[in-house]
Amino acid sequence: MCPAPDPVSNGNGTPEEMIPVDLGSAVNDNKKMDLKHGTKKGFYARPSDFLSNTSNWKIIESTLREGEQFANAWFDLETKIKIARALDDFGVDYIELTSPAASPESRAHCEAICKLGLKRSKILTHIRCHMDDARIAVETGVDGVDVVIGTSSFLREHSHGKDMTWITKTAVEVIEFVKSKGIEIRFSSEDSFRSDLVDLLSIYQTVDKVGVNRVGVADTVGCADPRQVYELVRTLRGVVHCDIECHFHNDTGCAIANAYAALEAGATHIDTSVLGIGERNGITPLGGLIARMMVADPDYVKSKYNLTMLREVENLVAEAVEVQVPFNNYITGFCAFTHKAGIHAKAILANPATYEILNPADFGMSRYVSIGHRLTGWNAVKSRAEQLNLDMTDDQIKDATAKIKELADVRTQSMEDVDIILRVYHSAILEGKLKIGQPEVLDRLLEEHHESRGTSPTRVPDAKRQRTD
Numbered sequence: 001m002c003p004a005p006d007p008v009s010n011g012n013g014t015p016e017e018m019i020p021v022d023l024g025s026a027v028n029d030n031k032k033m034d035l036k037h038g039t040k041k042g043f044y045a046r047p048s049d050f051l052s053n054t055s056n057w058k059i060i061e062s063t064l065r066e067g068e069q070f071a072n073a074w075f076d077l078e079t080k081i082k083i084a085r086a087l088d089d090f091g092v093d094y095i096e097l098t099s100p101a102a103s104p105e106s107r108a109h110c111e112a113i114c115k116l117g118l119k120r121s122k123i124l125t126h127i128r129c130h131m132d133d134a135r136i137a138v139e140t141g142v143d144g145v146d147v148v149i150g151t152s153s154f155l156r157e158h159s160h161g162k163d164m165t166w167i168t169k170t171a172v173e174v175i176e177f178v179k180s181k182g183i184e185i186r187f188s189s190e191d192s193f194r195s196d197l198v199d200l201l202s203i204y205q206t207v208d209k210v211g212v213n214r215v216g217v218a219d220t221v222g223c224a225d226p227r228q229v230y231e232l233v234r235t236l237r238g239v240v241h242c243d244i245e246c247h248f249h250n251d252t253g254c255a256i257a258n259a260y261a262a263l264e265a266g267a268t269h270i271d272t273s274v275l276g277i278g279e280r281n282g283i284t285p286l287g288g289l290i291a292r293m294m295v296a297d298p299d300y301v302k303s304k305y306n307l308t309m310l311r312e313v314e315n316l317v318a319e320a321v322e323v324q325v326p327f328n329n330y331i332t333g334f335c336a337f338t339h340k341a342g343i344h345a346k347a348i349l350a351n352p353a354t355y356e357i358l359n360p361a362d363f364g365m366s367r368y369v370s371i372g373h374r375l376t377g378w379n380a381v382k383s384r385a386e387q388l389n390l391d392m393t394d395d396q397i398k399d400a401t402a403k404i405k406e407l408a409d410v411r412t413q414s415m416e417d418v419d420i421i422l423r424v425y426h427s428a429i430l431e432g433k434l435k436i437g438q439p440e441v442l443d444r445l446l447e448e449h450h451e452s453r454g455t456s457p458t459r460v461p462d463a464k465r466q467r468t469d
């Protein structure tokens with residue numbers, strides 16, 4: 001059983017049932033080990049894949065745009081500034097803000113964030129493909145403008161009601177205007193995967209010719225799968241010269257995989273939000289993308305991003321939108337680096353890379369081995385005994401482990417429970433009160449220990465004991 005998480009934060013404190021394990025020492029210190037966390041080229045690199053950008057890509061962080069569309073989100077300026085600064089410290093390449101045309105406050109916020117003078121992140125704003133919005137956007141001080149328009153038949157019919165000729169003409173007008181102000185511009189379709197492929201390629205080719213910096217592919221409804229993404233982006237890569245940005249919603253759980261497939265096919269920029277917050281159940285999460293890309297090329301990711309900031313950024317956003325970091329979150333979930341099964345614990349203690357694809361130390365996180373449960377193994381218990389400076393033989397450790405497992409069959413033992421068993425066992429052996437293979441004697445000694453302290457031991461029910469005997 002994993003320990004209960006503390007609210008909002010995660011995995012930070014030392015959970016009661018866990019052993020914190022020296023971070024990566026077995027990997028780093030043992031030169032004989034071939035197996036390490038990640039490799040320069042990744043585990044699945046295909047050297048022949050010349051299109052792949054998995055070692056050369058950028059993040060467009062959209063917590064302050066897409067994330068504002070999350071059901072719980074309402075960011076005041078102070079919160080937006082905190083989030084923008086934290087994302088800048090993390091090192092995202094771009095921060096995308098809500099359209100200044102959305103409301104007077106949105107415009108004021110956009111202008112204020114542009115004036116922060118962030119060091120690493122450029123500021124973008126996201127507008128409709130319309131000259132009115134473009135005129136407002138270029139006056140806010142942003143480094144770039146992301147233009148979007150629906151190109152699927154659903155959106156053309158039921159949303160803006162414009163045909164492809166109008167869309168193309170307006171897109172060219174907006175792009176030329178924004179470029180004339182010396183500002184970056186991206187043109188994106190909306191609901192790209194339900195748009196007509198010929199329409200899409202034709203408009204992307206047109207905007208590429210007029211000098212757009214990036215074209216955008218957006219899975220607005222979260223319907224695409226990695227193979228569709230790969231095929232579309234690869235086709236697009238053959239049609240345009242500019243960069244390709246991709247935006248994936250996570251309705252069917254493919255947002256991270258789709259982002260990876262897009263990069264493999266030649267995309268250059270991926271949209272993310274912290275914890276994936278956004279419209280409905282959101283988009284590719286920043287931490288999830290980082291986890292995925294660390295496997296592909298750890299050196300690239302580590303050289304660009306301040307990874308130990310990830311937990312802080314996530315906690316900040318979680319608090320702002322009043323959610324908890326999910327228990328199974330990538331990297332920062334409280335169980336993300338917790339090892340429980342006995343066979344896993346043994347291998348992890350020998351070399352953490354055996355059961356970890358990511359090294360918690362890279363993210364300022366801790367690894368834990370949980371030992372007070374029925375699946376525990378004696379190697380994990382031995383590690384705890386060593387931490388307690390208890391000098392015990394392997395046979396004694398195995399004997400004490402048998403008791404821990406027996407008691408853990410009644411209820412999971414806290415770290416304190418495990419420590420008591422080990423200490424009582426150790427001192428009883430030293431004092432000659434206990435020998436290996438005397439579980440009833442150990443039971444009596446544990447009872448006496450608890451009686452002397454007014455605490456209650458875990459008792460194995462008699463019926464159960466008869467059955468197991």
Ligand SMILES: [Zn+2]
Nearest residue numbers: 066220278279
């Ligand atoms: Zn979106």
